[in-house]
Amino acid sequence: MPGIVKEEWRYIDENFETFVQELRSAVQKPSIAAQNVGMSEAAQYFRDLMESHGITARIMPTRGGFPCVYGEVKGKSDKTVLFYDHYDVQPPDPLDEWESEPFSGDIRDGKMYARGVSDNKGNACARIQAIGTLLKVRKELPLNVKFLIEGEEEIGSPHLAEFIEDNADLLRADFGVWESGYMNPDGRPGMYLGVKGMLYIELEAKGANKDMHSGSATHIPSAAWRLVWALASIKDANENILIPGFYDDVLPPTEREIQLLEESLGENGRGEPQDDKTEKLRAQENARALGLEEYLLGLYGTELRKRQLFSPTANICGIKTGYIGEGQKTVLPARAMAKMDFRLVPDQDPDDILAKLRKHLASRGFADIAVKVVSKDYPVKTPADLPVVDAARKAAEAVYGKPPVIAPTQGGSGPMYPFKKYLNLPMVAFGVGYWGSSNHGPNENIRLEDYRNGIKMVVQFLDELSRI
């Protein structure tokens, strides 16, 4: 297939400026679910964009949350593919580290910069535009297509599971495409077949009923110290998570998963992992680009990749207590708060981990620390040997001229579980991002060439699916 220029690809090239402008309009609508900013405008934009590309679309309420945008087009076969995306984005903080306004969609050096351009509006737009391309060029689709674009992914999708359960018949499909995928530094497209689960919590420690003069630290308990000690009881400096039973349900990777993982290493296509020294140097080089001497625990090569995909984490997202302004204020804080996320792997269960955390805190003398659940997600993996995975691989080879890197799962999380639970939908993930997309950080961006290829990839994937 490489070398053959499909008519759809030519159409994409000819209309690429328009497609980029559509994406730019999408990212210029801030839609920060955590802060309830601009949500309905973004939902309407995606409904209208689908309609303008020939997709029947509507905004559907959730039970008390931000609405979903649903779209569908009938195709030739009775098979159905469902695309999952989200129109909400992370808050843009820290604002002063952005080189252009976070919601400007500034284009420079062949990249578009904006909060949400990679995660996830670029993918949502590319998929809609791919379907629009097929409808324009071919007048019909090879199979049925459905879109589900939710508005609460970045706040933990609190209403998605019940929305899927409530609308299971509407959403039923044979194949699923997950929200995102990223080009590797070696030019191979990255795909993944699962997500980590997540338990996102807030810990709150309380001391006296008001902030006190720090001279009273001799005899007044400190919320700040209570929180520090409680946190330090959760993970030690060797990265061991100390909650009893935390690792009990962690599944070891399968043979096929290890094989995929090894294929993801090396720079010469589907090569074997390089020798130890080369892998180590490469890891150090990548770490140095992030201002680090090396990765955590000196990890590199297969062990690094294994840990990224198959290890759970305990991360501190933020801590706030006491006086954090300029200069000196001698205060003993009455309140201290930490936000944490635990990334979970199959078969860890966020409710079970929560119970173990509470028990751990109580047994270590921290029963006074309040644990508030912000969100929960189950880990999910699509079996690597399903035909849908092979279809994605073939499509990627056609578009990119290189074998994809297929990760059995990924370091990030997402609400994949209800798709498995209520629809039994196998999911593959690919998209328009790249290794430098900086999701959730300042200067989030995508490369426009990846965006162009990402639209073509969707066209090609539908053709591959129609052959299953």
Added chain:
Amino acid sequence: MPGIVKEEWRYIDENFETFVQELRSAVQKPSIAAQNVGMSEAAQYFRDLMESHGITARIMPTRGGFPCVYGEVKGKSDKTVLFYDHYDVQPPDPLDEWESEPFSGDIRDGKMYARGVSDNKGNACARIQAIGTLLKVRKELPLNVKFLIEGEEEIGSPHLAEFIEDNADLLRADFGVWESGYMNPDGRPGMYLGVKGMLYIELEAKGANKDMHSGSATHIPSAAWRLVWALASIKDANENILIPGFYDDVLPPTEREIQLLEESLGENGRGEPQDDKTEKLRAQENARALGLEEYLLGLYGTELRKRQLFSPTANICGIKTGYIGEGQKTVLPARAMAKMDFRLVPDQDPDDILAKLRKHLASRGFADIAVKVVSKDYPVKTPADLPVVDAARKAAEAVYGKPPVIAPTQGGSGPMYPFKKYLNLPMVAFGVGYWGSSNHGPNENIRLEDYRNGIKMVVQFLDELSRI
């Protein structure tokens, strides 16, 4: 003396409304040294207030810091008393916990509420007004009086020591009065004879060169965790400070100090400590007023008081890292910062403690944590058997009709050391605050009756000093 109404006291009663208005004008000038807000206006106000009360006053520059206000009046004898105060205040945060605007000087229920009204403008005004009263009523002072009102106490007095050294001849005195004192809940005036030292630092941990998606917590080091572990290495949950050698230079209290400490207990004047059960119940009651079940480590009675006065501390003033806004943001923080103060007791040396802290962090694997010094103060104690202490005791008995509670030192810190080093000045501390003054916290306040008595106390103290 109780029962006898001095003419000066009558003058104070007759002019009390004016004195209160002068104080109110003082606190309505925000003078936040940490934020360089309104400093010169406050300095001018105190110079003008002194002049209006017959004190020769001038503003004197420091070497690069906020200026000092100096005042003097010649008296009958050749002895001199020096009052030390400061016109700067702490920042008013947290603003939303104030019941009235922090710089309004709102008066309700016989109290004036304002940042700085207790610490330290109430004392500065009361002392100026007492001298003004003596000059009005008696036309001359029993001894020479000097005032030193600095502008950097709340940021650690970075220029005070060199100011005192540079102006030692000008400032020379026989007796010193320290900035503040507080009424006890039992109605006895509290005095103290020393201050703790302090080492105020900022700790900063660094991870990658930008905030990362928290999915990368498998392999990217976290500034937040590094800081938590480093902090947890400094003090354990049993309040043991773990820096090797930290306690080496801590002097045990003298016999006379223990005696003073025991006199401070009990509710019936100069009584012995109450029985164990009574002391415990009282401590619990006081703790409950602060929303606590009990004080730290269940302390009460003599042990509580000993710890307050003779134990050093390690306190966290604030921690800032990552996302601390509403809702969920899954971020792995690149930077984490903590502010800490260590309160020191004789003969601990802040430079020595700093060196031990740095060594400790390095030896525990935290050489990457940057330690920035914000301020340093040495601990100081005035010997409890000096005549100046007895003069203060007698004056308090005359004004309050009750024996004072004389603490050999106090829980708080202050820049007393250069007065000892360059002037060899013995210091006693008394003032217009009370146990509920909430220094450094929201709703800082004084009781107006304490303010009235505080002015009379200064008059009486001068008469007692003239008899030494």
